Amino acid sequence: MTANGRDMLQQQVNEDDTGPFALAASKRVAEAVEAKFNARENVFSPFSAEEKTQLLSLFQSIATCLLQRLLCTPPVLHLRSPLLCCGDIHGSFRDLHTVLEQGAPFGHWSLLYAPILLLGDFVDRGPHSVEVILVLFSWALLCPDTVYLVRGNHEDPSVNGNCDLYGDRSFIALAKAFFGDEDGSRFWELTNTVFSFLPVAAVVDDTVFACHGGIPCLTTALASSAADASSTTPLRNSGSADLNESIPTEALFEALLEEEDGGLYRFETVLRKDTDDAHTAMRRRLVRELLWNDPAKQEDGAARHWSLPGPGASPSGSSTGKGSVAFDLHGFRCNRGRNDVSGDIHEFSESALTHFLERFGFALLLRAHQQKDTGVEVVKRRRIITLFSCCDYAYGCSNCAGACLICGGLIRLISWYPRPKSTSLSRFSQRLFGSDSNAPSLNTQQLAECDRRRFRFEEGDSSTREMEAAAERFRQRPLAEAMEYG
Numbered sequence: 001m002t003a004n005g006r007d008m009l010q011q012q013v014n015e016d017d018t019g020p021f022a023l024a025a026s027k028r029v030a031e032a033v034e035a036k037f038n039a040r041e042n043v044f045s046p047f048s049a050e051e052k053t054q055l056l057s058l059f060q061s062i063a064t065c066l067l068q069r070l071l072c073t074p075p076v077l078h079l080r081s082p083l084l085c086c087g088d089i090h091g092s093f094r095d096l097h098t099v100l101e102q103g104a105p106f107g108h109w110s111l112l113y114a115p116i117l118l119l120g121d122f123v124d125r126g127p128h129s130v131e132v133i134l135v136l137f138s139w140a141l142l143c144p145d146t147v148y149l150v151r152g153n154h155e156d157p158s159v160n161g162n163c164d165l166y167g168d169r170s171f172i173a174l175a176k177a178f179f180g181d182e183d184g185s186r187f188w189e190l191t192n193t194v195f196s197f198l199p200v201a202a203v204v205d206d207t208v209f210a211c212h213g214g215i216p217c218l219t220t221a222l223a224s225s226a227a228d229a230s231s232t233t234p235l236r237n238s239g240s241a242d243l244n245e246s247i248p249t250e251a252l253f254e255a256l257l258e259e260e261d262g263g264l265y266r267f268e269t270v271l272r273k274d275t276d277d278a279h280t281a282m283r284r285r286l287v288r289e290l291l292w293n294d295p296a297k298q299e300d301g302a303a304r305h306w307s308l309p310g311p312g313a314s315p316s317g318s319s320t321g322k323g324s325v326a327f328d329l330h331g332f333r334c335n336r337g338r339n340d341v342s343g344d345i346h347e348f349s350e351s352a353l354t355h356f357l358e359r360f361g362f363a364l365l366l367r368a369h370q371q372k373d374t375g376v377e378v379v380k381r382r383r384i385i386t387l388f389s390c391c392d393y394a395y396g397c398s399n400c401a402g403a404c405l406i407c408g409g410l411i412r413l414i415s416w417y418p419r420p421k422s423t424s425l426s427r428f429s430q431r432l433f434g435s436d437s438n439a440p441s442l443n444t445q446q447l448a449e450c451d452r453r454r455f456r457f458e459e460g461d462s463s464t465r466e467m468e469a470a471a472e473r474f475r476q477r478p479l480a481e482a483m484e485y486g
């Protein structure tokens, strides 16, 4: 966290009576921001300078109070279904609004049907990162038992402060455009301070492991000491140039799962720091991988030992196979899809996934981090669900948004697309959020009776294919006809 952000928070924490005031501030901010939103046009009415000053002042109380709560929150949440799970929001207030509108009667945060777990990447790329944060932090404070935020790789100042990469859609640029340079910087710093305290994963019903990116590369203590004893043992990941960073052990990860004090896993940035001592480096790496890793699309790396590219080679050549690297003995390799050549972040194989799930007693991995045409994708023999909860992610990319409802051993996949500008939402949305008789019951009594290790997908492979086909139809037809999907 920046010195400035820390000072601001310390100053607020020292004031005893921030709690009730922050709750009132949250209500005011959530209502003020929602009132300005025109869902039909996907635009906000302008905030006056005075309103912005008030928002920032109220937000400081909200962030401070949220931070105090996060100080007492473990780094891995342990949650019970029913639970609505969402992936990347990326500054799309429209999609956050859709979730609330469909997830709560009258679209009011106090009436959510089921708790919501949001798996990170709240900011960057979309047009309304500032408004998303104002409302999300307000909800999180108002709804400690129904709104859960987990950190994504964009909840990091090294990423959301990167104007070179994200231009005027970077979070820092939007914050400055909204509040002005000085106040915008303060808002951005304060937000990133809260980000650094967010939990990094969640476990649902003791069975579903949820995080933004993917499973981390872990080693057994035995293998770790073998690596220490023999410098020639190639335990580090292929292509990894790290010198100060050891592979985290499974025991360390187990401790993280049960950790009461998240202090060891709170980092301003999860990207590599050369100044870390060995223990800090290992923990930072563990969090970085949870936030950044992806499942490998192809499993051919183990059989084909491609060499690393030489100096000056383009990392983007991986699509042809040239420059790709083999999985290491843990089933991980450089994440070439994200232009990683040094092993800072990884792709993991199906065997790595199988080992992870069996080792820690999970049935499946729920994650976000990658755009999918239908907003949701089930792969690796139904053991990975990817959620992406913002429509029209990038210009020219007319993807649907997705989410899933975990309930009583069932997982219902959900997919939606922006409503046509001039048409009512109701008929379309009812189909999406399941008002039919097959919708899972929200009777929590059933949860105790269900076999938590055996999830049944309400939308099977064929339905997934249907959704993909529907997404294709969306792209090819005028928006008004997209309403017919269901």
Ligand SMILES: [Mn+2]
Binding pocket: 088, 121, 152, 153, 154, 212, 368, 369, 370
């Ligand atoms: Mn991401």
